[in-house]
Amino acid sequence: MERIVRDVIGAVERQDWVLVKAFLHPYLHWSEPGVAMRGRTKVLARLAEGPVPTAPDFYEVRDGQIYRWTVR
Numbered sequence: 001m002e003r004i005v006r007d008v009i010g011a012v013e014r015q016d017w018v019l020v021k022a023f024l025h026p027y028l029h030w031s032e033p034g035v036a037m038r039g040r041t042k043v044l045a046r047l048a049e050g051p052v053p054t055a056p057d058f059y060e061v062r063d064g065q066i067y068r069w070t071v072r
Helices: 001-012 017-023 040-049
Strands: 024-032 035-038 058-064 065-070
Touching: 001 017, 001 058, 001 065, 017 024, 017 065, 024 040, 035 040
Parallel strands: 024 065
Antiparallel strands: 024 035, 058 065
16 A cells, blocks of 8 residues: 555544645545545545545545545
8 A cells, every 4th residue: 555545544544634635636536335526625524424444446646645546
């Protein structure tokens, strides 16, 4: 698992929302079983509700931030 993925999961576990926001691209694409959303604000709300996300099967980084997070 790459460092940025570990860092995102760790920040969510600590509920460090300022840091989580810094890791996520504003136009983030987020997919989990039964959930698909776009946009950092929506994803932050989902992460705040829990549970902590699992490591993605696929992710993409743009401009040093997570742009795409996909769990199958």
